[in-house]
Amino acid sequence: MNAETSKSWDIKLVDLTLGYDQKVVLNKINACIPGGKISVILGSSGGGKSTLLRHLVGLRTPMSGKIMMGEYDIFSLPPKEFRRIRRRMGMLFQDGALLGSMNLLENVGLPLREHTKLPEKLVNEVVLHTLELVGMADFAGYYPNELSGGMRKRAGLARAMVTSPPILLCDEPTSGLDPINSAQMDALLVNLKEQNPDMTIVVVSHDIQSVFTIADHVMVLHAGGIAFNGPLEDFKNSDDPLLKRFLDRNANFAETGGNQRFALPPQDRAKVQSALDQWLGRN
């Protein structure tokens, strides 16, 4: 490794405004995601976590502001330079985004096959090893649509890991997984980090449990802005009521369940119930 690829870069968001067409999702945020750490981005569903990741890998350009990777302002780089930076990133998409026409062996090996001249046998060895790490080696011959959501996610992680990128971005790696698999996924990320101390891992999540297991650094998105950005210890000890809500799942649920913007009057409820009863009794 040369000097450039061995050091871990901080990712700085500077006056960053992200959104779609006219709709602003995150407004003028400023934050630093420290290099060489596991950072977890928390936020409620629809809060713009995936949107932020899509911008970090350059799939979309920000409405304004910039994203700095190390000293590079990635959106002002010429395309070739930008692609060189992006090769350092691996990304696990929310639904895995595996290629549907290829089995896992082909999917996970794809970056190696496309970008290197390694012999097929060696590529397969690497792929099987990586699949083994995520516990999917027995499914190497399976196609994505023959797998469950959690399995696709793990295979997607294997594909993101196979090029050993110094920056790994994971979109909700544990959502939709059962507790055992979630814990395994967390352990996997921690393990990966232990073996590659320079690696920068950014995990998007709304799973407070995994935050405590994996995070060095926490960032909380709320209402289009950043509610918190700092080390895990500070996050745990914070007595900001908003953060407390994130820390306490039940409170969070009561908050959303309690607000009655769409009230259902009793007579309407009865109407629906009788219609359903009729349907249930029908032959």
Added chain:
Amino acid sequence: MSAIARNILGLPFFLLDNLLLLIREVGAMSIFMAVGLRNIFTGKQAGKVLRQIQFIGSDSLFLIALIGLFTGMVLGLQGYYALATVGSEGMLGTLISLALVRELGPVLTAIMVTGRAGSAMTAEIGVMRISEQLDALEVMDINPYAFLVAPRMSASLIVFPMLTSVFNVVGIMGGYFTGVILLGINGGIYMHRVQTALEFDDLFSGFAKSIIFALLVSTVCCYKGFFTHMRTDSVGPEAVSRATTSAVVLSCILILIFDYVATTFFMA
């Protein structure tokens, strides 16, 4: 002001709007085609091209032969009775071979392949688009033009002329079947007419047309799938289905338009 009057007054603007849209779409597709072609030799293409040749070509072979056979047979039938009214049944070989090689071969082959393989190209790429697979390719630094578009283009360029030849040969045999075996024209004369009628220019123009159609079909079908997410009329699976429909319709229209243009050009 009545609705009708308003509609009539609005018509020029409506047409202008659509004309601008059309021009932009044509421009975008031309660029798409250029980028696709530029990537024809980028990276590891051989395996992908072979797979596409198998899908667009080999798998269409039976269909093309079947259509060719019946086209030739019905041409034989119609041609025989038309020529018989002027007492020149013997010219059947000329009629069939020229009609097939110059026009029907390239056009019908292209239209059939559009329906069979072109639609599949759009649907496949469209599904990849809406399920973030194209984004994933981009993040992996895999150029989607080189990975998806270029192989389909080169395979089409290779396969269209071949399928067209198959169509022509089988069509001429179909004509032989009706003309000679069923209706009793002299077989030697039929084949002699076929041989003398066809000149290099005819073969060349048919060949050139099939190349043009290959480019058209692969460009339009890949383009429509590639930009499924940009559709304004629909999202998700519905966008894929609309993209597929519009790719097939547009390809067929363009095939016929370019056929006319090319024919004018080659006949001059």
